[in-house]
Amino acid sequence: xxxxxxxxxxxxxxxxxxxxxxxxxxxxxxxxxxxxxxxxxxxxxxxxxxxxxxxxxxxxxxxxxxxxxxxxxxxxxxxxxxxxxxxxxxxxxxxxxxxxxxxxxxxxxxxxxxxxxxxxxxxxxxxxxxxxxxxxxxxxxxxxxxxxxxxxxxxxxxxxxxxxxxxxxxxxxxxxxxxxxxxxxxxxxxxxxxxxxxxxxxxxxxxxxxxxxxxxxxxxxxxxxxxxxxxxxxxxxxxxxxxxxxxxxxxxxxxxxxxxxxxxxxxxxxxxxxxxxxxxxxxxxxxxxxxx
Amino acid sequence: xxxxxxxxxxxxxxxxxxxxxxxxxxxxxxxxxxxxxxxxxxxxxxxxxxxxxxxxxxxxxxxxxxxxxxxxxxxxxxxxxxxxxxxxxxxxxxxxxxxxxxxxxxxxxxxxxxxxxxxxxxxxxxxxxxxxxxxxxxxxxxxxxxxxxxxxxxxxxxxxxxxxxxxxxxxxxxxxxxxxxxxxxxxxxxxxxxxxxxxxxxxxxxxxxxxxxxxxxxxxxxxxxxxxxxxxxxxxxxxxxxxxxxxxxxxxxxxxxxxxxxxxxxxxxxxxxxxxxxxxxxxxxxxxxxxxxxxxxxxxxxxxxxxxx
Numbered sequence: 297x298x299x300x301x302x303x304x305x306x307x308x309x310x311x312x313x314x315x316x317x318x319x320x321x322x323x324x325x326x327x328x329x330x331x332x333x334x335x336x337x338x339x340x341x342x343x344x345x346x347x348x349x350x351x352x353x354x355x356x357x358x359x360x361x362x363x364x365x366x367x368x369x370x371x372x373x374x375x376x377x378x379x380x381x382x383x384x385x386x387x388x389x390x391x392x393x394x395x396x397x398x399x400x401x402x403x404x405x406x407x408x409x410x411x412x413x414x415x416x417x418x419x420x421x422x423x424x425x426x427x428x429x430x431x432x433x434x435x436x437x438x439x440x441x442x443x444x445x446x447x448x449x450x451x452x453x454x455x456x457x458x459x460x461x462x463x464x465x466x467x468x469x470x471x472x473x474x475x476x477x478x479x480x481x482x483x484x485x486x487x488x489x490x491x492x493x494x495x496x497x498x499x500x501x502x503x504x505x506x507x508x509x510x511x512x513x514x515x516x517x518x519x520x521x522x523x524x525x526x527x528x529x530x531x532x533x534x535x536x537x538x539x540x541x542x543x544x545x546x547x548x549x550x551x552x553x554x555x556x557x558x559x560x561x562x563x564x565x566x567x568x569x570x571x572x573x574x575x576x577x578x579x580x581x582x583x584x585x586x587x588x
Numbered sequence: 589x590x591x592x593x594x595x596x597x598x599x600x601x602x603x604x605x606x607x608x609x610x611x612x613x614x615x616x617x618x619x620x621x622x623x624x625x626x627x628x629x630x631x632x633x634x635x636x637x638x639x640x641x642x643x644x645x646x647x648x649x650x651x652x653x654x655x656x657x658x659x660x661x662x663x664x665x666x667x668x669x670x671x672x673x674x675x676x677x678x679x680x681x682x683x684x685x686x687x688x689x690x691x692x693x694x695x696x697x698x699x700x701x702x703x704x705x706x707x708x709x710x711x712x713x714x715x716x717x718x719x720x721x722x723x724x725x726x727x728x729x730x731x732x733x734x735x736x737x738x739x740x741x742x743x744x745x746x747x748x749x750x751x752x753x754x755x756x757x758x759x760x761x762x763x764x765x766x767x768x769x770x771x772x773x774x775x776x777x778x779x780x781x782x783x784x785x786x787x788x789x790x791x792x793x794x795x796x797x798x799x800x801x802x803x804x805x806x807x808x809x810x811x812x813x814x815x816x817x818x819x820x821x822x823x824x825x826x827x828x829x830x831x832x833x834x835x836x837x838x839x840x841x842x843x844x845x846x847x848x849x850x851x852x853x854x855x856x857x858x859x860x861x862x863x864x865x866x867x868x869x870x871x872x873x874x875x876x877x878x879x880x881x882x883x884x885x886x887x888x889x890x891x892x893x894x895x896x897x
Contacts, residue, residue, distance in 0.1 A: 304796050308689045312702050315686065318764065319705055322720040325731060329723055341734025342723045389614035392607035399601045404611060409897065411622040414877045417869040418852050419862065421621075421629025423642055445617050478604035505713035508828065526715045530836060532720075552729050559719035567710055577711075581769060582776040585803045 316377050329556035330354070337552040353553030357561075363518075364525065364561060371504060371522040372565075376439040378503040383496050385445045386453055391480055393450070394457035412447045422512060437513035439522060443502055449495045452583060453555075456491040457484070493579040497573050504565060529555060632870035636862055652867035660851065664868070665824075668847040671755075671831075672823045675762050680816060682763060683770035688804055690771065691778045692796070703775065706768030714765075714829030721761060721834050748836060751844035758845070761834055762827070770815070777811045778804060810891040817887050821880040824848060824872050848872050 329342040333350035340347065351364060356371045357364045392398060393405055461484055469479040485492070510524030520528060529550050550558070570577070601608075632652055634645040686706070693699050709717070724731045725747040733744040785803050791872055794802070826844060826847035835845045846854075856864030888895040 300796070303693070305694060308693055309698075312693070312698075315767075316702065316705055319709055319768070322723070322764075323708075325723045326720055337729050341729045342726070342731045343735060344731075383618060385614045388610045392604075392611050395604070395607060397846060398604045398607055399597065400608075407615065411618060413880050414624025414626060415622060415873060416627075416629050417873050418849075419856060419866040419869040420625035420631055422856060423631065424620075424624055424628060424634070427638065427641060440621070442621065444621065445614055450614075454691060458811070477610075481611075501711055505711075507715045507833075523713055523715050525720065527833070530715065530718060530833065533722075533836070555719060556723060559716045562716050563712055569638055569710065570708070571704075574707070577717065578703060578707065578772055581707075581772050 326556045326559055330553055330560045332549050332553055334553050342513065342552070342556070350553070353551060353557035354552045356551055357557050364522070364558060366518070367520050367522045367525045368561070370435070370519065371436075374521060375500055375503040378439045378443060379496055379500040382444050382499045382503075383492065386449050386495060386499075387480075387485070387492075389445065390450045390453035391457055391484065393454045393462075396458075403451065408411065408447045408450050418512075425513065432513050433516045433519060434513075435519065438503075438506070438509050441509050441513070443499070443506060443509070446499075451493060452580075453488075453491055455583075456488060460491075461487055490576070490579075493573075494576045494583075496574055497569075498580050501566060501577075526558055526562055529558060626873075629866075629870050629873060632863075632866040634803060636866065652863040653871075656864045656867040656871070659864075660846070661868075661871075663843070664846055664851045665846055667844075668826050668849075669823055670825065671758065671762075671847065672819070674755075674759055675766075676816060676819045676823075678759065679763055679766050679770055680812060682767050684774050684805075684808060684812065686767060686771040686780055687774035687808075690775050691804075703768070703772055706771060708768070709765045710769045712765075714827070714833050717761065717765060718833040718836060721757070722836065725757070745832075748838045749840040751841045754841055754844040758830060758834065762830060764828075773815065774808060774811060777808055781807045813890055813897075814887055817883040821883040822876065823879060824876045826850075826859055828853065 325342055325344060326344060328344055329337065330353050331349050331351065332343070332353075333348035334345040334352060336343075336346045336348040336350075350545065389404075389408060393401060393408070395401065425431045425437070425441050429436075429440075431440065465483050465487070466479055470482050474482065505523065507521075507523035507527050510521055511527060514520065514524055517525075532550070533555070628642055631642045631645070633647060633649060634642065635648045635651075636642065636645050640646075677716050690699055690702055692729070693702070722730070727733065727735075727744065727748065730747070732747075737744060744752070775887045781803065786799055789799050789803060826849050828847075828849040831845050832850045832853065835841045838845075848871075852865045852868050852872070855861035855868070884895055884897060
């Protein structure tokens with residue numbers, strides 16, 4: 297390696313490690329904060345080097361009416377059910393759209409595609425979901441509005457079906473007299489595993505992270521998902537910031553440490569699965585990226 | 589004649605019947621979730637009453653728009669466009685630079701590692717990002733006020749009620765969340781450039797900077813143009829979470845943090861303002877649609893294969 301290219305490599309590494317630290321540091325502050333004793337946070341603020349460590353924040357989270365375990369179960373169920381249903385619907389639109397000779401294909405393709413160009417926005421959707429479907433304070437509110445079928449994923453999957461599944465395989469199924477549903481389940485889907493995993497992960501992360509449906513449609517605390525619980529804690533903190541001390545009595549405010557503990561638990565599932573799945577996630581971003 | 593035509597069409601469609609059945613649930617979902625709200629945009633021209641529903645509420649012409657135009661429109665739209673313009677420019681510059689640097693790293697493992705880490709902020713919900721920001725910015729317990737500002741002898745700052753800092757904070761948070769995602773897209777393009785170009789350039793004695801300027805950037809140009817135009821197509825939309833959650837919905841920051849999306853939501857929860865909100869919603873949808881079509885038209889002119897349609 298020449299001298300200039302050695303210097304260049306060194307410069308790259310300095311910049312990359314700086315960015316690395318900027319990416320990771322906020323998470324470190326949050327995690328350390330969640331294991332810091334409350335007295336220590338009050339005295340010296342959130343810190344990377346607290347004077348006193350403690351598990352109290354987690355004990356607090358388990359014990360109060362901020363019922364994190366219940367929210368966890370709700371979030372997990374919503375994510376699992378939503379992702380499964382969403383994958384089923386995405387496949388069931390994408391696969392027929394990949395059949396080039398199907399009459400009416402262009403009409404359906406346009407129907408899917410047009411949703412990427414134009415949408416009615418929050419107000420009409422909100423009115424429809426609440427007054428026609430009475431979705432307020434139901435678990436369905438976490439699953440149905442907006443997240444179930446995204447045109448972008450449908451088109452990504454359709455492209456995969458057209459380019460990566462050999463027509464001959466489908467033809468061989470037909471020759472043996474298999475029905476179209478059998479062909480899809482027995483022949484096509486096993487070959488489409490990579491795209492199913494990629495779309496499944498992106499949809500799943502979307503469901504786990506979604507807080508907007510909860511914000512719009514769920515205000516009963518016994519039905520809070522993790523994100524909505526976090527959101528409501530944030531609101532409580534903000535609301536009490538303007539109150540006087542006498543008003544503050546009786547308000548159950550999460551401790552400073554508990555806020556960070558709750559946030560940490562909110563990212564935990566993603567942090568755990570990400571190292572094993574990052575290949576698929578990055579793949580998904582690069583296939584769809586430019587047109588996303 | 590007509591009936592034989594019909595019969596022919598049916599004959600052509602019959603083998604595809606299972607496919608039409610397959611598409612039914614998804615099609616119904618899209619009609620409900622996406623198409624009914626499009627028609628529902630007419631609510632902007634009505635005095636909405638919950639009891640009567642959208643279709644039976646009274647027509648009031650442009651009244652909702654008049655209120656929106658007279659009061660907040662300029663500020664709200666200026667904020668939305670201003671932030672988006674800054675975001676687009678800075679994130680393009682940073683992401684392209686990061687992508688080029690990642691590509692020039694010699695060790696394959698490190699390339700992977702950096703991509704993986706830089707994407708992490710993108711995978712976290714904005715509510716949690718609001719907590720991360722809070723750990724730094726909180727008035728009494730924040731890291732900046734307790735550990736950083738004292739080093740420079742600066743008095744603690746009440747971040748959540750001082751709006752002049754927020755354009756910078758929001759831009760920083762946006763870039764922090766987004767740069768890795770865009771860098772990965774750009775990196776995929778760079779990694780696809782024919783390596784013989786670089787080898788030939790090296791033989792001719794081209795330095796690092798010359799290679800970037802004469803090979804990498806020209807090859808990246810279509811991707812940069814496409815991504816930028818796509819962002820311009822969405823310039824009337826803002827990341828609701830970024831502008832609502834990260835400032836913690838603080839009233840004293842509204843001047844610096846109100847965008848079309850936060851405006852619409854605040855009008856919705858404050859029931860008397862649903863008319864104004866629906867007008868803003870209408871303006872956003874229509875202008876957004878026109879802009880997407882225009883920017884796609886421009887992309888088609890420049891590089892057809894990168895156009896959305």
